[in-house]
Amino acid sequence: MIEVRNLTKRFGSTVAVDRVGFDVPAGTVFGLLGPNGAGKTTTLRILATLIAADEGEATVAGHDVVREAEAVRRTIGVVNGGMGLYDRLTGRETLRWFGELYGMERAAIDARIDTLSSLLDLTETLDRRCGDFSTGMKQKIVIARAVIHDPPVLFFDEASSGLDVLARRALLDFARTYPTAQRSVIWSTHVMSEAEELCDRVGIVVGGRLIGEGTVTDLRERADEARDLEEAFFRLVRKAGLAAEVAA
Amino acid sequence: MIRGAWVWTVARKEILSTVRDRRALISNLLIPLLVLPVVMLGLPLLMGGLFEREQASITAVALEAREALPEPLREAIQTQNAELEAVDDALLAVRDDRAPVGLIVPDGYAEDLAAGATPTLRILTKAGNLQSELATGKVRSAIEAYRQGLVAERLADAGLEPAVLTPVVTEMRDASRPEEQSSGQLAWIIPFFVAIWALAGGQMTAIDATAGEKERGTLEALLVAPVRRAEVVAGKFLATLATAVSASTMAIFGIVLGGVLMQSIFLPRLDESASEMVNVMGGTPNLSFGGFWLLLISAVLLAAAISALLIAIATFARSFKEAQSYIAPLSFVLIVPAIGLQFADLLDFGSGIYLVPVVNVMLLIDDVLGGSVAFGDVLATWGSMALLVVALLAFALQSFKRESVIFRT
Numbered sequence: 001m002i003e004v005r006n007l008t009k010r011f012g013s014t015v016a017v018d019r020v021g022f023d024v025p026a027g028t029v030f031g032l033l034g035p036n037g038a039g040k041t042t043t044l045r046i047l048a049t050l051i052a053a054d055e056g057e058a059t060v061a062g063h064d065v066v067r068e069a070e071a072v073r074r075t076i077g078v079v080n081g082g083m084g085l086y087d088r089l090t091g092r093e094t095l096r097w098f099g100e101l102y103g104m105e106r107a108a109i110d111a112r113i114d115t116l117s118s119l120l121d122l123t124e125t126l127d128r129r130c131g132d133f134s135t136g137m138k139q140k141i142v143i144a145r146a147v148i149h150d151p152p153v154l155f156f157d158e159a160s161s162g163l164d165v166l167a168r169r170a171l172l173d174f175a176r177t178y179p180t181a182q183r184s185v186i187w188s189t190h191v192m193s194e195a196e197e198l199c200d201r202v203g204i205v206v207g208g209r210l211i212g213e214g215t216v217t218d219l220r221e222r223a224d225e226a227r228d229l230e231e232a233f234f235r236l237v238r239k240a241g242l243a244a245e246v247a248a
Numbered sequence: 249m250i251r252g253a254w255v256w257t258v259a260r261k262e263i264l265s266t267v268r269d270r271r272a273l274i275s276n277l278l279i280p281l282l283v284l285p286v287v288m289l290g291l292p293l294l295m296g297g298l299f300e301r302e303q304a305s306i307t308a309v310a311l312e313a314r315e316a317l318p319e320p321l322r323e324a325i326q327t328q329n330a331e332l333e334a335v336d337d338a339l340l341a342v343r344d345d346r347a348p349v350g351l352i353v354p355d356g357y358a359e360d361l362a363a364g365a366t367p368t369l370r371i372l373t374k375a376g377n378l379q380s381e382l383a384t385g386k387v388r389s390a391i392e393a394y395r396q397g398l399v400a401e402r403l404a405d406a407g408l409e410p411a412v413l414t415p416v417v418t419e420m421r422d423a424s425r426p427e428e429q430s431s432g433q434l435a436w437i438i439p440f441f442v443a444i445w446a447l448a449g450g451q452m453t454a455i456d457a458t459a460g461e462k463e464r465g466t467l468e469a470l471l472v473a474p475v476r477r478a479e480v481v482a483g484k485f486l487a488t489l490a491t492a493v494s495a496s497t498m499a500i501f502g503i504v505l506g507g508v509l510m511q512s513i514f515l516p517r518l519d520e521s522a523s524e525m526v527n528v529m530g531g532t533p534n535l536s537f538g539g540f541w542l543l544l545i546s547a548v549l550l551a552a553a554i555s556a557l558l559i560a561i562a563t564f565a566r567s568f569k570e571a572q573s574y575i576a577p578l579s580f581v582l583i584v585p586a587i588g589l590q591f592a593d594l595l596d597f598g599s600g601i602y603l604v605p606v607v608n609v610m611l612l613i614d615d616v617l618g619g620s621v622a623f624g625d626v627l628a629t630w631g632s633m634a635l636l637v638v639a640l641l642a643f644a645l646q647s648f649k650r651e652s653v654i655f656r657t
Binding site: 045048049050051052070071073074076077078080082083084085086087088089093097098100101102103142145146 | 258268464466468474651655
């Protein structure tokens, strides 16, 4: 579903993403795990066609992120922790507007809103202006906006940051159930427990480099039978000689 | 390739957002519609009313004289609705605002006058004080009438006709067009208001659509949708232009409303001298149908250039506040040529000046109000403004494509 090969991105003299490569098969949740500044967001932005890589290549749902950027954007949805909403639009207007941007017909949009309303319990939010929403209500509309066009690929970038326990739980449940035979999810986080609970495979990113990739069990074995993913993470970081990066 | 439907989708959301912002509506639409008539009517009417009131009211004249004033002079002063009040020191009386004007009659005035000398009457006024200057005008008029009487008497004594003093007679006639006569001395302020409201009207939408998107965290969601950057820029520009044009159109309606109110309601109620004052200061702009459209198209082009510039600048900002600080100096770019318009008659740049963006639109609007528009100047103005709009939009699009600009948060 997603293929990433030797992806490299530099900002001036800083190498934000350094020859990163991984595959995300359909039906899986892939975790990008790493501390803040590790290069997770930059990687996702390249895959979302928001920025261009300096080297390497990637395909999303069979489309090249550089040559077929528009086709890639039709197949993805993005949810991140910092994403906001238009305060003066209602939830329904927001979803309709994004549906139109994805080229959907009004009837299809409204039918999809009905589906999402049941799935995410949007009844409270659809006809109120987003400026009046609580954080949890905002998060529901942000998710609904990201999947209004039913994308086969969904990116979550630190999506649970700032959420209360209930909203966070709802978000994790949604991400876990989203992948099907034709869908996959990339879940980017610095929270080990989220990755451990949610992800079928995890890529550990530190200092722009992918220092380990596999199932949680694989990673624990590779880290000398670590107790959990957190211990495995620190052992793998030390093995890679990148402890200073994590400390920073 | 830009798809119109996507451009309109982007624009429609920005317009809806602006329309739902009550503060933006009041400052963009209501204020220009109300403020321009108030400025156009209020200041001249205030001046005209003050002038009328001063003419009608009894003006105190502080008189410093040790002997009785000649009766003809006393009568002439009273004829001007002025009343003499004897004081010891006329200078102090005027300085302390006990009287708006003073008159000092020298000792032995009547005797010197009878002897054929020319004794000096001193008028005390407060320069820069409008009330004092109007009162001084009354005293000067009275003294002038008195002087003419004395001259006539002396000429009669010498057996001469008064006409002997005016061997050459001159007559002044205003050769300016009726539109120029009616546009008034404050006409320069109209293009300034049109430009300022295009800036004020457009900036709310432009900032909200660019820096506001970054600050809210909505820009990334928009850019991961399959809408092209050029369509995003075009849509945001279109929405900004719509609000800028709405605001400057309201300013134009305000101008027209001011002219209509002045001509139909206020002028007939003022006396002749006050009406003259109103005409000189504020004028009664009288736009033809063609003039209105010339003015509107020019205003739209000015608004388009301002909108494109606003989008290009605000895109760099990380927040609403930062964008406002970038945009604030733009007012000066508009103020300088507008102030320069006051002296346009003294400056001769030739038709080349109509190639200079912004300045050319202001000159053209001034020309439209003055009723003297040259076809070549219209073409030069519209052509150069259209080029500027295209260049600014290209710049805005480049900014929107730059990662360092879009992700500058």
